Amino acid sequence: MRPIMRLGRGFVRLEIDIWVSLARAITRRPDTDGGTPIRYAGAESAVLWAFLVVSAIEIPAVHFLIPWAPVRLVALVLGVWGVLWMLGMIAAHHVYPHVLTRECLRVRHLRRTRLDIALTDVRAVRHELRAYDGGKSVQLSGVDGKTAAVVVGSSTNVRVELIEPRAFTTPHGDHTVSAVAFWADDPGTAVSSIRAAIAGDRTGA
Structure with a gap:
């Protein structure tokens, strides 16, 4: 039941x-x-x-x-x-797009999935294309299952590495991960913008 x-x-x-x-x-x-x-x-x-x-x-x-x-x-x-x-x-x-502010990167999928990542928690960001199986909007990937992949069209193309693991609440449960991957229509611009925001945040700090 x-x-x-x-x-x-x-x-x-x-x-x-x-x-x-x-x-x-x-x-x-x-x-x-x-x-x-x-x-x-x-x-x-x-x-x-x-x-x-x-x-x-x-x-x-x-x-x-x-x-x-x-x-x-x-x-x-x-x-x-x-x-x-x-x-x-x-x-x-x-x-409900992903959103980049001066303090935070918000990774989304439709209305329900929302992963807020403080820019001070980001170690690195890069363009990385990867395909996934399964129908869940948030999947765990990597050898140790420590990457939260917010999948669109069965793929992600941007990877954000965190300074240390942290917990996120998703529609499919709570997960502690050390990286977040997501899809962006223009991954090159997304990566450049996130890096610039991180640099600006740390310079300001």
Whole structure:
């Protein structure tokens, strides 16, 4: 029963996240807290837009194929819900980017995953492309399992090494790691910006 309840709570949370994300996109309120966004939407945008187009095409197609009015109405409602849901998923990738401020790097995936890394805790950052298996948005990797990988499109391309291990709370549990990997649409610019922010923070200190 407990696994079923956890699965049900996960679906409810995802549904809430989708509609909140869509509302933020409509009102143009990305969650950046005044920092510089580091985008990651490009890795999955093409697939999400393809699903959206297919869902939109299905609505009139089903209307003409189903002869029963009550069934057509149910199909219409489900079709519109599906289109709005996909728009919300696309919106979530844009309104919850990674964020770089003068004090912190916030690594995100949609609304639920958020790993805040103080720049004073960063030992090094580099461009490193790596592919992953599995469907979890946060995965442990490395020989000792001490890297938290925030995966987008089954990959990460930026790696942040920490001065010492620290604990993070994720949707998949609490993990103590010594590095965080994530995807950025422009990894070169992301790495340069993070390094510049670290240098500025330490110079200021």
